[in-house]
Amino acid sequence: MTAVITLRDVRKSYVAGVPVLQGVDLDVRAGEVTALVGANGSGKSTLVKILSGYHEPDPGSEVRFGERSMEGRIHPGQARAAGVRFVHQDTRMVAGMSVLENLLAERLATGSLRRLDWPAERRRAQAFLDEHGIGVDVRADAGSLSLADAAKISIARAAGPESDPSLRALILDEPTAALGREDAGSMLGWVRDLARGRNVGVLLIGHRLEEILATADRVAVLRSGRIVADTPVTELDHDRLVEQIVGRAIESYYPDRAEEGSAADAAPVLVVESLRGGAVRDLSFTVAAGEILGVTGLPGSGFEDVPYLLMDPRLGARGALTVAGRPISPGATPVRARVQAGLALVPADRKRRALATTVSVRANVAIPHLRRFRSWGRLSARAEQRLASGVVRDYAVSPANPDVTAGNLSGGNQQKVVIGKWMSTRPRVLVVHEPTQAVDIGAKAEIFRLLAYAAADGMAAVVVSVEYEDLAHLCDRVLVVGDGRVVAELAGDELDPESLATAAYRSGASGLPELAHLR
Amino acid sequence: GAQSQADSGSTGSVPAEVTASVTAHRGPVQASYTGSAFDVSGLRGKRVWWVTQYAGNPFLASIGRNLTEALGSVGVEVTTCDGKGNPVDAGACIRQGIAQHADAIQVDGPEPTTYGESLAAAAKAGIPVLSGAAVDVTTTPLFSGLAGQTSQPFGLTGELAADWIVQDSGGKADVLFLTAPDVVGSVSEQKAFAARLDRTCPDCSLSVKGVTLANWANDLGPTTSSELVKNPRITYVVPAFDPMTQFTDPAILQAGRNDVKVVTVNGNLPFLQELRKGSPIKAMVGIDLDALAYLEADQLLRAMAGQPTLTKVVAPVRIFDKTNVGDLKLDGKAADDGSWYAGSGASADLFARLWKR
Amino acid sequence: MDNSTPLAWRSLGYRYGIVAVWVVEFAVFALLAPDTFPTTANLTSLLSSQAVLLLLALALVPTLVTGEIDLSIAGTMTVTATMTAQLNAVQGLSIWTAVAVGLATAAAVGLVNAFLAVRIGVESIIVTLGMGTLLIGLSVWISDSLTISGVSPALGDLLNTPVLRVNTAFYLAIGVGVAMWFVYRHTVFGRGAVFIGKNAEVARLSGLPVARTKVLSFVATALLAGAAGIVVVGIAGGLQPTSLQTLLLPAFAAAFLGSAIVEPGTSNPVGTMIAVLFLATGISGLVLVGLDAWIRDVFYGAAVVVAVTVSRIAAMAAPSGRA
Amino acid sequence: MDNSTPLAWRSLGYRYGIVAVWVVEFAVFALLAPDTFPTTANLTSLLSSQAVLLLLALALVPTLVTGEIDLSIAGTMTVTATMTAQLNAVQGLSIWTAVAVGLATAAAVGLVNAFLAVRIGVESIIVTLGMGTLLIGLSVWISDSLTISGVSPALGDLLNTPVLRVNTAFYLAIGVGVAMWFVYRHTVFGRGAVFIGKNAEVARLSGLPVARTKVLSFVATALLAGAAGIVVVGIAGGLQPTSLQTLLLPAFAAAFLGSAIVEPGTSNPVGTMIAVLFLATGISGLVLVGLDAWIRDVFYGAAVVVAVTVSRIAAMAAPSGRA
Numbered sequence A: 001m002t003a004v005i006t007l008r009d010v011r012k013s014y015v016a017g018v019p020v021l022q023g024v025d026l027d028v029r030a031g032e033v034t035a036l037v038g039a040n041g042s043g044k045s046t047l048v049k050i051l052s053g054y055h056e057p058d059p060g061s062e063v064r065f066g067e068r069s070m071e072g073r074i075h076p077g078q079a080r081a082a083g084v085r086f087v088h089q090d091t092r093m094v095a096g097m098s099v100l101e102n103l104l105a106e107r108l109a110t111g112s113l114r115r116l117d118w119p120a121e122r123r124r125a126q127a128f129l130d131e132h133g134i135g136v137d138v139r140a141d142a143g144s145l146s147l148a149d150a151a152k153i154s155i156a157r158a159a160g161p162e163s164d165p166s167l168r169a170l171i172l173d174e175p176t177a178a179l180g181r182e183d184a185g186s187m188l189g190w191v192r193d194l195a196r197g198r199n200v201g202v203l204l205i206g207h208r209l210e211e212i213l214a215t216a217d218r219v220a221v222l223r224s225g226r227i228v229a230d231t232p233v234t235e236l237d238h239d240r241l242v243e244q245i246v247g248r249a250i251e252s253y254y255p256d257r258a259e260e261g262s263a264a265d266a267a268p269v270l271v272v273e274s275l276r277g278g279a280v281r282d283l284s285f286t287v288a289a290g291e292i293l294g295v296t297g298l299p300g301s302g303f304e305d306v307p308y309l310l311m312d313p314r315l316g317a318r319g320a321l322t323v324a325g326r327p328i329s330p331g332a333t334p335v336r337a338r339v340q341a342g343l344a345l346v347p348a349d350r351k352r353r354a355l356a357t358t359v360s361v362r363a364n365v366a367i368p369h370l371r372r373f374r375s376w377g378r379l380s381a382r383a384e385q386r387l388a389s390g391v392v393r394d395y396a397v398s399p400a401n402p403d404v405t406a407g408n409l410s411g412g413n414q415q416k417v418v419i420g421k422w423m424s425t426r427p428r429v430l431v432v433h434e435p436t437q438a439v440d441i442g443a444k445a446e447i448f449r450l451l452a453y454a455a456a457d458g459m460a461a462v463v464v465s466v467e468y469e470d471l472a473h474l475c476d477r478v479l480v481v482g483d484g485r486v487v488a489e490l491a492g493d494e495l496d497p498e499s500l501a502t503a504a505y506r507s508g509a510s511g512l513p514e515l516a517h518l519r
Numbered sequence B: 001g002a003q004s005q006a007d008s009g010s011t012g013s014v015p016a017e018v019t020a021s022v023t024a025h026r027g028p029v030q031a032s033y034t035g036s037a038f039d040v041s042g043l044r045g046k047r048v049w050w051v052t053q054y055a056g057n058p059f060l061a062s063i064g065r066n067l068t069e070a071l072g073s074v075g076v077e078v079t080t081c082d083g084k085g086n087p088v089d090a091g092a093c094i095r096q097g098i099a100q101h102a103d104a105i106q107v108d109g110p111e112p113t114t115y116g117e118s119l120a121a122a123a124k125a126g127i128p129v130l131s132g133a134a135v136d137v138t139t140t141p142l143f144s145g146l147a148g149q150t151s152q153p154f155g156l157t158g159e160l161a162a163d164w165i166v167q168d169s170g171g172k173a174d175v176l177f178l179t180a181p182d183v184v185g186s187v188s189e190q191k192a193f194a195a196r197l198d199r200t201c202p203d204c205s206l207s208v209k210g211v212t213l214a215n216w217a218n219d220l221g222p223t224t225s226s227e228l229v230k231n232p233r234i235t236y237v238v239p240a241f242d243p244m245t246q247f248t249d250p251a252i253l254q255a256g257r258n259d260v261k262v263v264t265v266n267g268n269l270p271f272l273q274e275l276r277k278g279s280p281i282k283a284m285v286g287i288d289l290d291a292l293a294y295l296e297a298d299q300l301l302r303a304m305a306g307q308p309t310l311t312k313v314v315a316p317v318r319i320f321d322k323t324n325v326g327d328l329k330l331d332g333k334a335a336d337d338g339s340w341y342a343g344s345g346a347s348a349d350l351f352a353r354l355w356k357r
Numbered sequence C, D: 001m002d003n004s005t006p007l008a009w010r011s012l013g014y015r016y017g018i019v020a021v022w023v024v025e026f027a028v029f030a031l032l033a034p035d036t037f038p039t040t041a042n043l044t045s046l047l048s049s050q051a052v053l054l055l056l057a058l059a060l061v062p063t064l065v066t067g068e069i070d071l072s073i074a075g076t077m078t079v080t081a082t083m084t085a086q087l088n089a090v091q092g093l094s095i096w097t098a099v100a101v102g103l104a105t106a107a108a109v110g111l112v113n114a115f116l117a118v119r120i121g122v123e124s125i126i127v128t129l130g131m132g133t134l135l136i137g138l139s140v141w142i143s144d145s146l147t148i149s150g151v152s153p154a155l156g157d158l159l160n161t162p163v164l165r166v167n168t169a170f171y172l173a174i175g176v177g178v179a180m181w182f183v184y185r186h187t188v189f190g191r192g193a194v195f196i197g198k199n200a201e202v203a204r205l206s207g208l209p210v211a212r213t214k215v216l217s218f219v220a221t222a223l224l225a226g227a228a229g230i231v232v233v234g235i236a237g238g239l240q241p242t243s244l245q246t247l248l249l250p251a252f253a254a255a256f257l258g259s260a261i262v263e264p265g266t267s268n269p270v271g272t273m274i275a276v277l278f279l280a281t282g283i284s285g286l287v288l289v290g291l292d293a294w295i296r297d298v299f300y301g302a303a304v305v306v307a308v309t310v311s312r313i314a315a316m317a318a319p320s321g322r323a
């Protein structure tokens, strides 16, 4: 099989003396799916951004698209001309522009003065989305899309229409991070067929190993800047792959929780009564101290709105909330009062809602703590430094320097910072939305362990996620939301991934996910 | 204020005094001065701080050049400081002058009231401050703290503009006068214009519009054309200062009015050139900037020599129109040496005789 | 929110609401000054006087669209005008050569701005602020601190010729605006520029030529500002270099007001042209009603504040509104 | 990345490089005008005349820090100055009452700006641009289009009293700047404000009082601009209301230049004060060297462009620089 992309001794260091890539050799062959896995910060996205011409590789690196070999910084045009297309890690569609224009982005790249025949483009684009079963109006504001739809559209956009013969290679950096298992499954299945059917070389990056194992033909493992293994999927199983990635075996990903019973009859710290807003029609539940409650459902069922309805008064939710005994009016009480009451939210949309990317990790971590000081009291830089270093250490953020600009961290490390930031406030109730998205297998286990630890310490947690596997293992109870209401509550022995999946699907009227309304 | 159109039907008449005044002021100026001779030998090497309201203003710039020349002739050196159009920088300039122990400070443009406090400081330091080209000194008493003042005769220029129009129109003109309400001189000019018109021309009508300095570029055009539309009988437009014509003249064309005559004041070179070319500018009341500068110099020297200053002296003015603009030598040099008024170098000679070296 | 209704049709209200306000404004003045305001004479002369501000406000659009800002337009306008006037009236070059040199100067300024803002990465609002002041200084130097007059009438004749009683300069400005509307609404380059303005990062990852587009935009802005300067020289036949700085704020007022309408949230040519004429209508009306000069500033300021606020409130109320 | 050394020690170069440039500037003028420029008299008078610009430039910091911008400062300054002067000199109120009313007016302006920009959500650059013009108009109305004179000397005496040959107004301005430095560097409010300026949404979801902070910032900006206005009245003794507009751009030049130093990328008080004095030094020097006026504009503009560009290049070279 011919290699559509050939990498030889590719090196990159953003800062002199701190190599990120230390000589990567990799082939992406036509007609097969090559997976690239590795711990957070191992350099996957960096590699992608070198291929897309966003970053320049260090001299001596060799990159070939088919036969053509690239010199120095790759011009985006060259990549496009060579038929190499990208889906970058957490790049949303651009809000304020129509989906249509977001779809046309690649075309806009030509920058010519050619006329755009809007009505025609619209028809073509609409047909294209329908072709991929994405139920979105192309004239809708892209800012109104759910992360899931956005992800699907960006993959479809990169692949282009069936008719497009120029496509040679497709590079996907954690394309399914925001998708539910089933959406992810179907999307990756489609990617796989695409590789075979159109003889395209696919480079797939991700942290969900079962997806990788199900989709890829070969799995290359990136560790400390080198490819340490490049194995046909047939010779791999989950545990061996994990070992290759983290360099050691992880005996269990999930902490063994204390007896559920004990938590359940503890006093409730979070009481939600008939919460209404967004796609949520009527939701009531309580979470006891030390309890971990899971909330899941199908995209559009409203479950992914729950975290924000709990925290953000702007969404004007109705109903009643009580956090650690303090009554909170969902649509009115300011965020700061909720934080003071002990409520903390880790949003899924990192760049927009969770992390200020232009400032240091330290500043990000310090923010929720500022309120601890008398509002005009002098800040103690030392205390702040101690706090930040603590988080960086406990969550194994790399590089382990609180003064790094947050935006320079890898996706997963950014996620760790966000979780650490909130955990360090020792909240009474922690609401997390997709806590382990983009987080590598080792860190994932670590985050779960810390959640469990905090719970054992009396914190109540609400984990909103589509990761049935994780929910089943981590939570005491899981609520399955359908059409804005609780349709099932599973706990104890009946709580396992399969029954969660079935419950979720029974709830969804049709298999076709609708739009999530609040993003 | 506008006045009644009561007997607008009757044909106007031109009072003799008007004709006389116009003819008198069309002719060349006689360089004359009431000040007595005095000794300036002791002033050689003294330093004068010249604070200009805004260095970008060609009118003031010309005064600056002439002042430097005038004082240079007796060995007094001039330092220029730009007030950048605001009282803060002007104040800073005066302070710097005081700090540098200047022997006198000349402030051209700003009204004395807008730097009253600095005057106190100067007084403490014993440095005389003189005002120029700000308020009409023929009607305004010397502001307390000032050692002297000079200016162009704002009132007179207004009256002469009125006279020319009355005569040109045979005592029957509808006039639009454009002022800059935030430049007090333009208001004095307009008041005098109105009064004169009132007295000499019962059949004339006057409407006044003000456009603040900062809005000239944006509003003078629309304001002019709108007024012309509002009152189509207007055939004379009088911008208080000739730089305004840069914006009014195009507007007059755009209003499709080539019957409108522009009469304005100052006599900056480019607008006299316009006048000669026969643009909408039909008459110009010119101010002898060379003389004005020498008057300032004279006051400064007197102040520095401990002589009493003359507080009502103003620059000579002259009416230019097609009858006499042809005789002028329209170039930069002539613009600065008074050739158009009392003759090239007239002021220099006049004061050379008064300043005993 | 309802995604099934298209961008273009939703929200007509707040996209074109200002036009309604404009009509009201017009009606009010027509009532207050019935036999002067709503006359052809008044309106045609009104339009004829707007060419310069139209061009200057339109000049802001290309940079604003790409998320940059150019505060040096007044300076660029001044230096172009001064160059042209000086070369023709004083140095005696043919007016067309002078115009060409003037525009070349403008383009050069645009390139310098672009180099500093795009290549070096200095914030454009800062670098262009400095550049503006610098250019005024240079203009005064070029003109030798004198007012320039005696520019060849050929230019004036070209720009002042009335067509349907409105001068050609106005049609020129409108023509430019319409061309820009087409570019920014219907061409690849234009939509690309808007895309870059919304999110340069994603645009760059999508392979859009961000740097190139921004450079072109700075040059376009400078050229349009230069064109405005040349229209000034042509219409006035002369120039006092320091007299044009005060056009900076009115131009921004119009451009900002324009960015709140037609395509709210994005600076756009049609909105900008409407804004210029809306404000000019007010000025002219106030003169005819015969109010004090100070009311003009109050109107100008209030118009911007109110119009933008209203369109904002409407936008929030509209189905697509997002906090 | 050299993670061991804290950011603070790295990058001293581009954070305080301007100070070096300042020293050079000083040396040059000391050479060109040895017996006038480097004299106590000159320097003290230089400082004494900077109070207004210092306050006006510092006024910009609070809004710039929170990611907003206030173009109405010149208007606020004017309306406050006019109010105070008119009430005291014309209406005969005691000067201190007049000052109080003036500042109250400023605060009110700030609240209106905040309401429109924060609650309604109009872009602050637009709403304040309009507000500025509106306020100038109002000021002219208040002053009845006349130049106000005869303000009680009590105010002037207070502000002009020399201490170590520099007037109290200067110390006042510096005092304000230092207080602001403490607030933005060492208090919760200040740090919160800075974070809000970097990413308001994250700040909001982290429980920072975003709206309240921004409102306070707008009011602070307005009050400082008002204070500048009162200093003008005090040190001038009279006022011509339309004459203060030309201070808008210099104030922004200083504030922007300041945001490129000391704490690059964030508007900050210390940098702003340094910038004001740096620029003032140049102007003063040029006057003494006796060069043409236009050179001042060129210097002013070039200083901003060069200083910011240099500090930007240095920032990129510095280890913490980002792609």
Ligand SMILES: Nc1ncnc2c1ncn2[C@@H]1O[C@H](COP(=O)(O)OP(=O)(O)OP(=O)(O)O)[C@@H](O)[C@H]1O
Pocket (backbone or CB within 6 Å): A014, A015, A020, A038, A039, A040, A041, A042, A043, A044, A045, A046, A047, A089, A398, A399, A407, A408, A409, A410, A411, A412, A413, A438, A440, D322, D323
């Ligand atoms: N712009 C940048 N400047 C400096 N360092 C950077 C920059 N971008 C990434 N890095 C560093 O390079 C290393 C690799 O980052 P990269 O994003 O490639 O990791 P990754 O493999 O994609 O991790 P993840 O799985 O979490 O996305 C990280 O240590 C990160 O901190």
Ligand SMILES: Nc1ncnc2c1ncn2[C@@H]1O[C@H](COP(=O)(O)OP(=O)(O)OP(=O)(O)O)[C@@H](O)[C@H]1O
Pocket (backbone or CB within 6 Å): A098, A100, A101, A118, A119, A122, A138, A139, C006, C007, C008, C009, C185, C262
């Ligand atoms: N940026 C866009 N994204 C999606 N659809 C668009 C876009 N621009 C135009 N369209 C669609 O294409 C059609 C033709 O575009 P066009 O701009 O001519 O419409 P329009 O009504 O003229 O819009 P406008 O009045 O704002 O110029 C419109 O009906 C609109 O729905």
Ligand SMILES: [Mg+2]
Pocket (backbone or CB within 6 Å): A044, A045, A046, A089, A173, A410, A411, A412
């Ligand atoms: Mg990554």
Ligand SMILES: [Mg+2]
Pocket (backbone or CB within 6 Å): C185
């Ligand atoms: Mg259209």
